[in-house]
Amino acid sequence: MDIKKEIDQIKSSAEADINAAKTGADIDNLRVKYLGKKGPIKDVLSRLGTLPPEQRGETGKLANELKNSIEALLQEKAGFLGPAAAAVSAAPKVDISLPGKPYRTGFRHPIYRTMDEICAVFSKLGFSIVYGPEIETEFNNFEALNIPLQHPSRDAFDTFYVDNKNLLRSHTSPVQIRTMLKTKPPVRVIVPGKVYRPDTPDARHFYMFHQVEGLMVGEDVTFSDLKSVLSMFAQKMFGSSTKTRFRPSFFPFTEPSAEVDVSCIICNGKGILQQAEKEKACSTCGGSGWLEILGSGMVNPKVLQNVGYDSEKYTGFAFGMGVERVAMVKYQIDDIRLFTENNYRFLSQF
Ligand code: DAH
Numbered sequence: 001m002d003i004k005k006e007i008d009q010i011k012s013s014a015e016a017d018i019n020a021a022k023t024g025a026d027i028d029n030l031r032v033k034y035l036g037k038k039g040p041i042k043d044v045l046s047r048l049g050t051l052p053p054e055q056r057g058e059t060g061k062l063a064n065e066l067k068n069s070i071e072a073l074l075q076e077k078a079g080f081l082g083p084a085a086a087a088v089s090a091a092p093k094v095d096i097s098l099p100g101k102p103y104r105t106g107f108r109h110p111i112y113r114t115m116d117e118i119c120a121v122f123s124k125l126g127f128s129i130v131y132g133p134e135i136e137t138e139f140n141n142f143e144a145l146n147i148p149l150q151h152p153s154r155d156a157f158d159t160f161y162v163d164n165k166n167l168l169r170s171h172t173s174p175v176q177i178r179t180m181l182k183t184k185p186p187v188r189v190i191v192p193g194k195v196y197r198p199d200t201p202d203a204r205h206f207y208m209f210h211q212v213e214g215l216m217v218g219e220d221v222t223f224s225d226l227k228s229v230l231s232m233f234a235q236k237m238f239g240s241s242t243k244t245r246f247r248p249s250f251f252p253f254t255e256p257s258a259e260v261d262v263s264c265i266i267c268n269g270k271g272i273l274q275q276a277e278k279e280k281a282c283s284t285c286g287g288s289g290w291l292e293i294l295g296s297g298m299v300n301p302k303v304l305q306n307v308g309y310d311s312e313k314y315t316g317f318a319f320g321m322g323v324e325r326v327a328m329v330k331y332q333i334d335d336i337r338l339f340t341e342n343n344y345r346f347l348s349q350f
Contacts, residue, residue, distance in 0.1 A: 003044060003051065007062050010040045011069075018073045027078045034070050041067050110350040111210055111339055114327040115192045118212045121236045122190045125229060127214065130189045132175035134196070138165050140174035144306045145253040153252055159196050168196035172213035173253060173320060176299075179215065180307035185314050186218035192323070203335045210323035215299070217309065217316030223256075223298055226317035230296065234262045238330065243269060245290055254297025254318055261290035265329065284332065291329050294321035 014034050021027055033039060044063045048056050108116070119129055147154050157170035175191040191213040199205040216225070231244045243263040251257040263269030267282035271289035281287035296319035301311035324336050331350060333339075338346050 014070050018077050115323050121233050127188050127190045132178050136169035136174045140177045141169050144177040146300050146302045147252045171195050172211040176215045188216045190214045206336050214319045221315045238265050253300050253303050255300045257297035260294045261292050264291050294319050
């Protein structure tokens with residue numbers, strides 16, 4: 001039979017059926033009969049491909065119009081039969097006895113959680129929290145911190161330039177400069193934030209990570225103040241039996257400089273782990289018993305002069321730590337890339 005005729009027939013038989021419908025259930029059955037997967041309209045549509053190409057468009061259009069008009073008629077009739085029938089007919093097919101879908105609740109990312117913990121410890125020691133921009137001037141990121149253009153230590157830092165003079169900061173240290181330019185001593189601040197380096201990602205490196213910087217400047221601020229503040233921090237962060245070790249190091253903005261290690265939280269600084277009857281080297285600290293967590297030192301007088309502070313009158317200490325590093329030590333995470341993969345199974349463990 002000609003498909004157009006078929007469409008006409010479906011139309012008249014649907015109209016007659018809908019006219020005769022008496023209940024919401026009748027309406028539902030007719031919807032299935034005419035518009036369902038095995039209904040005549042689906043059937044017509046599936047046969048469009050057998051028509052000569054020039055007839056397909058028009059016939060398809062007729063079939064779709066019919067579908068819409070049957071749906072409209074069904075709704076109209078359901079309305080006519082009364083609200084109860086309409087409600088039955090339009091009711092979503094939901095089994096209300098099924099248990100609900102559980103919703104996942106949100107939680108803080110382990111990096112921000114660690115950063116909050118670090119900041120909380122220093123807040124209690126009287127440090128205020130300040131922030132700086134992620135796009136920084138070359139001057140604040142390097143020169144003002146006594147890292148001249150040709151200095152070799154700049155290589156590891158030379159980072160993503162936005163234009164000739166501005167770049168994505170490679171450390172939070174430039175906020176030392178911003179803070180001192182704005183305030184007179186005494187200064188006691190910590191600076192959490194993101195930093196960027198041209199590093200190729202691997203288990204220990206990523207091109208973006210987080211740091212917390214610290215700066216304290218005043219009269220009579222000494223290296224022993226630095227030692228006591230950082231030892232207290234280590235105990236609060238990693239446990240009260242944590243020991244700290246200061247190793248001589250070099251940073252252009254501090255003099256003298258020190259790298260700070262904490263006793264390994266896994267082997268308790270022993271470097272060895274007892275496993276069953278055997279002893280084996282602790283893999284977290286590589287058997288040394290120590291984990292490096294930050295760089296620090298006494299603020300280089302040149303830096304104080306760069307911001308107009310009297311370097312004869314004032315002294316200060318500074319430190320900077322990697323938040324990922326602290327979180328990796330604290331939660332025993334062995335790959336820094338996990339933090340940015342957005343993997344719910346990883347993130348939900350903290
Ligand atoms: N800015 C250094 C870095 O990113 C870390 C650092 C070391 C900060 C010593 C300091 C400091 O304030 O005194 O590697």
